[in-house]
Amino acid sequence: MSLKYAVLAALLEGEASGYQLSKAFDVSPAGYWPATPQQLYRELERLAGDGLIRARVVRQERRPDKRMFTLTETGHQELRAFAAAPVRRPTALRDELLIKVRAMDGTDPAVTRELIEERRTRAGGRLDRYEHMRERLLDGRDEDAYLDDARRIGPYLTLMGGIAFERENLAWCDRVLAVLERRAARAGRG
Template identity: 75%
Template sequence: MSLKYAVLAALLEGEASGYELSKSFDVSIANFWPATPQQLYRELERLAQDGLIEARVVRQERRPDKRMFTLTRTGRDELTAFAVAPTRRPTALRDELLIKIQALDDGDPAVTRELVEERMARARAKLERYGRMRERLLGGRTEEEYLREADRIGPYLTLMGGIAFEGEYLSWCERVLSVLDLRASRVAQG
């Protein structure tokens, strides 16, 4: 999948500037499809050239003009075709920490522990951020009410995927630490 479909999906929320899309990516889509602002701006240009989105210029006082982007009918149709097509490949996990854990036997377990604890802190921070996003999306409704009444449920469902992923990653990290503790006590007993 290319960044193209992530940008088109983000524009389902409505018209947005490149800056707004960049911020939107930071708090939602980047959780499962990261992109730099430069990548987003390049992709917006390509999508506009391909007729999948339209851009209009908004004049601003004391600030540079900004371009606002919306999906075209062609863009919606292409996104729909992508969304209903079978997934081509299973998810591939690319995680530098996993390579470091793989090489653990040749490294310092204390350093590995620090790396895992650092990743746990990031997972906890993400879970807190996801919790705030969840509350914002629900807007005082129960999950059942939201899922029954909301115009769009895709953002909520992907958020739930992010929560599940980070929760499971946190559980795995806790298991890694317990294994490291077990091995350290065995070495200490000599």
């Protein structure tokens, strides 16, 4: 998959500037398709050139003009075809921290503890943002009512995946920290 489909899917929410899309990618659940602003702007140019999105210029006083992007009908068709196609590759976990944890034996456990605590802090921050997004989407409704009545449920279902991912991240971090603490206590007695 390419950034192309992540951008097209983001534009299902409606017209957006490159800056707005960049911010949306920054807080998207689980970082399921991260992109730098430069990658995003290059992709927007490609998509416009391919006729999958349309750009319009909005004149602004005291600031540079901005471009607002929307899906074209061709973009909608392309996205529908992508959504209906089988997944080409199963999910693969590529995580540098897991390699570091695997290789930690014989190194200072305090370094590993610090890395895990840093991961835990980031995961907790993302989980807080996702929970806030969830409350905003639900807007006082319970989840079942929202899922029964909302016009679009894809963003919410994706958000649920992000929440589950970060909760599992936190649980793993807590487990690793507990193991490291127990081993440190045992080594201190030995």
